[in-house]
Amino acid sequence: MALKKPENMQYEEAIGELETIVTHLEAGELPLEEALKQFERGIALARSNSQKLQKAQQQVSILMHSDNQSPLQEFSES
Numbered sequence: 762m763a764l765k766k767p768e769n770m771q772y773e774e775a776i777g778e779l780e781t782i783v784t785h786l787e788a789g790e791l792p793l794e795e796a797l798k799q800f801e802r803g804i805a806l807a808r809s810n811s812q813k814l815q816k817a818q819q820q821v822s823i824l825m826h827s828d829n830q831s832p833l834q835e836f837s838e839s
Contacts, residue, residue: 767809
C-alpha cells in the first residue's frame with residue numbers, strides 16, 4: 762500500500778501515523794535502514810503538521826482581528 766504524502770493527510774491522521782512510528786522506533790527492533798526510513802517519514806509528518814497548525818493560527822488571528830466590535834465570551838458547553 763502506497764503511503765499518502767504528508768501534505769495530503771488530515772492533521773489527526775498524520776498524528777496517528779507519527780505516534781505509530783515513534784512506538785516502532787522506541788522499541789528498537791527495526792533494522793537500521795528501516796529505522797532511518799521511518800525517521801524520515803516522521804520528520805515529514807511533523808513538518809507538515811507544523812505548517813497546518815501555523816496556517817490555522819493565522820486564520821484564527823485574522824478572524825479575531827476582523828471583528829473588533831464583538832466582545833469575547835467564555836465558552837459554555839450547555
